[in-house]
Amino acid sequence: QQPVQSPQAVILREGEDAVINCSSSKALYSVHWYRQKHGEAPVFLMILLKGGEQKGHEKISASFNEKKQQSSLYLTASQLSYSGTYFCGTEAEWYGGSQGNLIFGKGTKLSVKP
Amino acid sequence: DAGVIQSPRHEVTEMGQEVTLRCKPISGHDYLFWYRQTMMRGLELLIYFNNNVPIDDSGMPEDRFSAKMPNASFSTLKIQPSEPRDSAVYFCASSFRGVQPQHFGDGTRLSIL
Numbered sequence: 740q741q742p743v744q745s746p747q748a749v750i751l752r753e754g755e756d757a758v759i760n761c762s763s764s765k766a767l768y769s770v771h772w773y774r775q776k777h778g779e780a781p782v783f784l785m786i787l788l789k790g791g792e793q794k795g796h797e798k799i800s801a802s803f804n805e806k807k808q809q810s811s812l813y814l815t816a817s818q819l820s821y822s823g824t825y826f827c828g829t830e831a832e833w834y835g836g837s838q839g840n841l842i843f844g845k846g847t848k849l850s851v852k853p
Numbered sequence: 854d855a856g857v858i859q860s861p862r863h864e865v866t867e868m869g870q871e872v873t874l875r876c877k878p879i880s881g882h883d884y885l886f887w888y889r890q891t892m893m894r895g896l897e898l899l900i901y902f903n904n905n906v907p908i909d910d911s912g913m914p915e916d917r918f919s920a921k922m923p924n925a926s927f928s929t930l931k932i933q934p935s936e937p938r939d940s941a942v943y944f945c946a947s948s949f950r951g952v953q954p955q956h957f958g959d960g961t962r963l964s965i966l
Contacts, residue, residue, distance in 0.1 A: 741895075771954070771955070779959075780944060780957035780958060780959050780960055781896070781944070781957050782957070783954040783955065783956070786953075786954060826895075826896060828955075839884060839901070839903060839908065840886065840898060840901050840908070840909060841886075841898070841955065842898065843888075843895060843896040843897075843898075844895070845895040846895060846896075
């Protein structure tokens with residue numbers, strides 16, 4: 740089942756912060772985050788495995804609450820280069836391990852203005 | 854290192870024609886995924902392979918779609934006959950073990966007239 744992302748779109752000024760949420764109704768093994776710029780392929784940002792681990796990547800970090808089957812992506816002090824569509828991809832748990840495939844949310848379009 | 858390579862980048866053809874999309878995964882990756890992306894439906898998983906074996910094809914829209922992976926370095930997605938509603942961007946991605954990051958090719962932009 741497709742994870743639900745919110746918000747659908749957000750507009751920021753440079754330097755502002757944003758949070759993008761991803762929620763699933765299934766027990767999850769991992770959550771992946773990708774960013775896609777217009778006309779390009781999705782690019783991997785980070786993976787979070789079950790265990791509630793928070794990961795960071797420059798000024799972009801994420802958390803995973805496995806009890807709630809929710810993940811959040813945090814973008815701090817946004818830059819113009821952060822503009823794009825952000826997708827979460829969820830990997831369902833399969834007999835305690837991973838199912839091997841991702842189901843992607845519909846994406847959150849982030850626009851950063853000068 | 855070479856990434857995932859897809860061909861063609863663009864394809865425009867008439868309804869009813871056969872369309873074949875090609876993908877070369879990253880060497881050493883054992884998972885290969887085919888996705889379709891449209892504005893309405895987002896990024897949909899069509900089928901994926903593990904060690905050249907199709908694992909789940911439940912996302913394939915209908916019998917007009919077929920996919921093969923004859924060896925570890927090549928996969929095809931075929932649409933026969935094609936219809937205008939098949940117009941979309943088709944991405945191929947590969948990963949080393951399913952839980953690892955998926956690396957996407959540049960995609961094939963398909964237009965069926």
